[in-house]
Amino acid sequence: MTLTSRPGTTAEPVGSGGGTGLPGARRYLDIGDLSLxxxxxxxxxxxxxESWGQLNERGDNAVLVEHALTGDSHVVGPPGPDxxxxxxxxxxxxxxxxxxxxxxVVAANVLGGCRGTTGPSSPAPDGQPYGSRFxxxxxxxxxxxxAALAEHLGISSFAAVLGGSMGGMRALEWGVTYPAQVRRxxxxxxTAAASGDQxxxxxxxxxxxxxxxxxxxxxxxxxxxxxxxxxxARQIAHTTYRSGYELNTRFGRARQDDGPQxxxxxxxDHHGTKLGRRxxxxxxxxxxxxxxxxxxxxxxxxxxAVLQRFSPRLTAAVxxxxxxxxxxxxxxxxxxxxxxxxxxxxxxxxxxxxxIEAAQVAAVVRGALA
Amino acid sequence: MTLTSRPGTTAEPVGSGGGTGLPGARRYLDIGDLSLxxxxxxxxxxxxxESWGQLNERGDNAVLVEHALTGDSHVVGPPGPDxxxxxxxxxxxxxxxxxxxxxxVVAANVLGGCRGTTGPSSPAPDGQPYGSRFxxxxxxxxxxxxAALAEHLGISSFAAVLGGSMGGMRALEWGVTYPAQVRRxxxxxxTAAASGDQxxxxxxxxxxxxxxxxxxxxxxxxxxxxxxxxxxARQIAHTTYRSGYELNTRFGRARQDDGPQxxxxxxxDHHGTKLGRRxxxxxxxxxxxxxxxxxxxxxxxxxxAVLQRFSPRLTAAVxxxxxxxxxxxxxxxxxxxxxxxxxxxxxxxxxxxxxIEAAQVAAVVRGALA
Numbered sequence: 001m002t003l004t005s006r007p008g009t010t011a012e013p014v015g016s017g018g019g020t021g022l023p024g025a026r027r028y029l030d031i032g033d034l035s036l037x038x039x040x041x042x043x044x045x046x047x048x049x050e051s052w053g054q055l056n057e058r059g060d061n062a063v064l065v066e067h068a069l070t071g072d073s074h075v076v077g078p079p080g081p082d083x084x085x086x087x088x089x090x091x092x093x094x095x096x097x098x099x100x101x102x103x104x105v106v107a108a109n110v111l112g113g114c115r116g117t118t119g120p121s122s123p124a125p126d127g128q129p130y131g132s133r134f135x136x137x138x139x140x141x142x143x144x145x146x147a148a149l150a151e152h153l154g155i156s157s158f159a160a161v162l163g164g165s166m167g168g169m170r171a172l173e174w175g176v177t178y179p180a181q182v183r184r185x186x187x188x189x190x191t192a193a194a195s196g197d198q199x200x201x202x203x204x205x206x207x208x209x210x211x212x213x214x215x216x217x218x219x220x221x222x223x224x225x226x227x228x229x230x231x232x233a234r235q236i237a238h239t240t241y242r243s244g245y246e247l248n249t250r251f252g253r254a255r256q257d258d259g260p261q262x263x264x265x266x267x268x269d270h271h272g273t274k275l276g277r278r279x280x281x282x283x284x285x286x287x288x289x290x291x292x293x294x295x296x297x298x299x300x301x302x303x304x305a306v307l308q309r310f311s312p313r314l315t316a317a318v319x320x321x322x323x324x325x326x327x328x329x330x331x332x333x334x335x336x337x338x339x340x341x342x343x344x345x346x347x348x349x350x351x352x353x354x355x356i357e358a359a360q361v362a363a364v365v366r367g368a369l370a
Numbered sequence: 371m372t373l374t375s376r377p378g379t380t381a382e383p384v385g386s387g388g389g390t391g392l393p394g395a396r397r398y399l400d401i402g403d404l405s406l407x408x409x410x411x412x413x414x415x416x417x418x419x420e421s422w423g424q425l426n427e428r429g430d431n432a433v434l435v436e437h438a439l440t441g442d443s444h445v446v447g448p449p450g451p452d453x454x455x456x457x458x459x460x461x462x463x464x465x466x467x468x469x470x471x472x473x474x475v476v477a478a479n480v481l482g483g484c485r486g487t488t489g490p491s492s493p494a495p496d497g498q499p500y501g502s503r504f505x506x507x508x509x510x511x512x513x514x515x516x517a518a519l520a521e522h523l524g525i526s527s528f529a530a531v532l533g534g535s536m537g538g539m540r541a542l543e544w545g546v547t548y549p550a551q552v553r554r555x556x557x558x559x560x561t562a563a564a565s566g567d568q569x570x571x572x573x574x575x576x577x578x579x580x581x582x583x584x585x586x587x588x589x590x591x592x593x594x595x596x597x598x599x600x601x602x603a604r605q606i607a608h609t610t611y612r613s614g615y616e617l618n619t620r621f622g623r624a625r626q627d628d629g630p631q632x633x634x635x636x637x638x639d640h641h642g643t644k645l646g647r648r649x650x651x652x653x654x655x656x657x658x659x660x661x662x663x664x665x666x667x668x669x670x671x672x673x674x675a676v677l678q679r680f681s682p683r684l685t686a687a688v689x690x691x692x693x694x695x696x697x698x699x700x701x702x703x704x705x706x707x708x709x710x711x712x713x714x715x716x717x718x719x720x721x722x723x724x725x726i727e728a729a730q731v732a733a734v735v736r737g738a739l740a
Contacts, residue, residue: 196621196634197614203635204605207642208574211598213583228581235574236606244567244696251566253665262662264566265573272577292632295623323693326614 026050026073026082026116031148034111040135043125047149048116049073049108052093053101059156063099064146065092065107066163066170068355069237069287070279072115073107084278091358098365103159108149110170111142112286120282121221132218134286139166139294143173150181160369161312162186164354164361165325166287169294172333176296179311186368188317188361189354191329192303193295198324201240202288205233209281218282230281231272238271243321243350303332310336315368317343317361319353340368396420396443396452396486401518404481410505413495417519418486419443419478422463423471429526433469434516435462435477436533436540438725439607439657440649442485443477454648461728468735473529478519480540481512482656490652491591502588504656509536509664513543520551530739531682532556534724534731535695536657539664542703546666549681556738558687558731559724561699562673563665568694571610572658575603579651588652600651601642608641613691613720673702680706685738687713687731689723710738 026048034045050073055062065075067088076087076094093099109117112134120134150158161174161182168190175185191198212229214220239247251264297303316339318330327344334342345360347353354361396418404415420443425432435445437458446457446464463469479487482504490504520528531544531552538560545555561568582599584590609617621634667673686709688700697714704712715730717723724731 193623195614196617196619196623196632197609199623199632200609200612200617200621200634200638203632203638204574204578204602204609207598207602207605207639208578208581211578211602212581228577232574232577232581232602235577239567239570239574242570244565244693247566247570249566251570253563253566253569262566262569262573264570268570268573269577323614 028116029149029152031145031152034141034145034148036135036141037138038136042118042135042137042141045111045118045145046116046122047108047111047118047145049106049149050075051107051153052076052099052105053103055104055154059154060159061102062104062106062150062153062155062158064150064158064161064171064174065089065099065105066161066167066174067107067110068163068165068167069291070275070284071167072113073109075105075107088355089358089361091362092365098362098369104155106149106153106155108146110166110287111145112137112283112290114280114283117145119280120218120286121280129221131221131282134218134282136293137286137290139169139173139290140177142290143170143177146170146174147178155181157181157183160184160186160365162188162365162368163190164188165190165351166291169291172296173294175310175312175314176300176306182312184313184315184368185310186315186317186365187330187333188364189319189322189325189330189351190316190333191294191325192307192333193297194292195329199292201236201324202292205236206285206288208232208236209285212281215281218285220281225276226281227273227276230276230279230284231269233281233284234272234275235268238268240324241351243323243348245321246348246350249348304335307333307336310339313368314339315343315364316340317345317354317364319345319347319349319351319357321347321349321353322351324351343367398486399519399522401515401522404511404515404518406505406511407508408506412488412505412507412511415481415488415515416486416492417478417481417488417515419476419519420445421477421523422446422469422475423473425474425524429524430529431472432474432476432520432523432525432528434520434528434531434541434544435459435469435475436531436537436544437477437480438533438535438537439661440645440654441537442483443479445475445477458725459728459731461732462735468732468739474525476519476523476525478516480536480657481515482507482653482660484650484653487515489650490588490656491650499591501591501652504588504652506663507656507660509539509543509660510547512660513540513547516540516544517548525551527551527553530554530556530735532558532735532738533560534558535560535721536661539661542666543664545680545682545684546670546676552682554683554685554738555680556685556687556735557700557703558734559689559692559695559700559721560686560703561664561695562677562703563667564662565699569662571606571694572662575606576655576658578602578606579655582651585651588655590651595646596651597643597646600646600649600654601639603651603654604642604645605638608638610694611721613693613718615691616718616720619718674705677703677706680709683738684709685713685734686710687715687724687734689715689717689719689721689727691717691719691723692721694721713737 212226316333579599582596686703
């Protein structure tokens with residue numbers, strides 16, 4: 001990759017602050033055709049991103065923040081017309097934060113998602129949504145698309161690429177694919193390769209969405225979206241995202257409003273329904289399958305070999321109560337060449353601690369950048 | 371309860387050894403109307419059971435073995451016309467086994483199930499299957515039905531009531547409800563009350579079955595059964611039944627027959643589909659909801675108070691890698707008055723270790739009966 005030579009076309013900005021350069025405003029870049037790891041070409045790919053701060057003359061003060069499965073480019077800031085949710089890592093970016101005015105911070109919506117970057121709900125060349133025609137993609141494909149964005153922005157190298165969960169997968173792939181352009185990787189609550197256990201939890205989620213009659217094989221955009229299937233998938237996922245301790249102490253056997261439903265059932269139903277209002281089921285499946293395929297060692301001699309020649313400074317952090325991306329998986333990352341000692345964050349909340357314990361994440365980022 | 375006074379009507383025996391008294395042959399008992407904990411009366415209740423050995427003259431050498439969610443009365447023995455599966459605790463009953471000729475061993479199919487005892491697929495008084503009309507039942511209702519069977523059989527007291535998982539719930543309820551008739555309770559991989567975490571795992575399973583269009587609100591017996599919903603539910607459950615360690619080491623990232631599907635996905639799909647061939651979705655839901663409602667302390671001053679006045683000798687056993695019914699829940703049971711020290715079994719298989727590690731279970735039973 002030559003990060004300064006590849007042309008990109010800036011598409012017409014859309015949204016509240018589009019084109020004004022205001023912090024947190026979504027912007028769009030058309031990067032043209034993308035040749036995928038599978039050999040398939042995805043045509044007319046558009047990247048939607050936000051940025052904060054200014055790139056320096058050397059183009060080397062950039063930081064890339066990678067969002068998780070149902071996250072987006074809106075790392076910090078209030079909700080708005082472009083942003084159904086407030087920032088998911090508040091306190092990370094801005095004056096007094098770890099990513100302050102010294103940095104040019106970029107966050108792109110992921111390839112395959114549904115927040116402005118090309119995904120299954122985007123129009124295919126025939127003008128109709130891809131739906132079931134959207135190809136399988138990998139984390140490496142997602143990183144390749146982001147590299148085109150970095151090139152367009154004139155970034156020569158990143159001070160850090162960081163992310164949690166699925167975002168940590170992209171951060172790790174950045175470090176392996178573009179070692180000369182990434183000085184630090186900060187990988188939070190993630191793994192070098194999806195485990196059998198993680199793939200197992202995903203299996204019932206994918207099956208639930210496929211079972212929803214509204215799914216229609218993925219071509220549902222002219223009709224009702226498969227909200228029930230997506231809700232069941234989210235309920236399964238959400239349970240894996242929280243700790244048993246939290247579910248037992250926060251809800252236990254309490255009933256919702258003294259009715260027949262248990263409070264924890266109502267809680268999961270709420271989260272399942274809520275996701276359907278802001279997320280596309282096809283994106284959920286495409287991204288889940290990309291996570292299943294995630295393996296930094298694929299075609300490279302295996303995970304251990306890749307970690308032994310890892311070039312950027314790697315900081316791995318885990319949540320002590322995480323039962324989905326277990327501390328052992330972070331400890332494996334911390335065996336990488338030159339890696340910082342494993343950082344163990346404390347949270348009662350399980351995997352979601354990587355979002356909830358924002359102050360601890362900020363300390364991890366501050367420490368990694370020091 | 372007066373175990374010797376209540377009349378029961380023995381229904382016409384059905385099955386390979388019915389009426390012959392041969393070991394393991396299914397027999398039926400009509401216990402009439404059953405007044406449920408909810409106040410609802412379930413009419414014309416039939417219990418299907420198997421027994422091994424002979425009741426002594428005092429009627430006090432009986433042992434009741436309680437099966438788990440998708441188990442049945444066929445504790446030991448080969449599959450046959452009555453038994454879709456081989457015995458699930460082979461080695462527990464018979465000469466040289468912990469439950470040998472000294473004991474009269476009884477195993478009943480659970481109320482609400484689908485293996486011969488009245489459940490949602492049974493005919494209601496109008497001759498049509500109950501379906502959605504089947505009432506909510508509790509573990510206490512299940513135990514009450516079994517008490518009618520014990521009475522009919524002339525059992526004055528049980529040397530032990532034992533079971534694992536959902537079967538352990540019934541064993542515990544037996545010990546609380548009929549303290550004078552139960553000398554020992556052996557509770558394996560189970561809990562005093564369903565936890566918030568267990569209810570959470572059940573929530574997505576119930577939602578998956580309800581979402582299947584073939585479910586038809588529970589009244590599907592004239593059409594296709596909701597096999598896809600039941601399969602998704604089983605896939606979720608099966609993942610909770612196994613340990614992450616096992617799924618990671620046994621399957622990891624291996625592909626099935628070098629195809630696109632992961633081996634662990636194929637494994638879960640196989641187990642989901644297989645259950646549909648032998649189990650009724652309405653029973654799955656009714657029994658799951660009974661487990662959710664399980665709480666030996668309900669209406670009795672709470673779990674701790676009940677444990678402090680527990681009368682039978684309680685032996686609690688856990689599987690060290692069980693992530694669904696955690697060792698902590700067994701340790702809580704072992705605080706019961708006069709309880710034996712907690713027995714921790716070792717298995718890499720997680721919750722299902724309570725079935726897989728039959729030799730360790732046999733040792734637990736032998737020890738408890740010594």
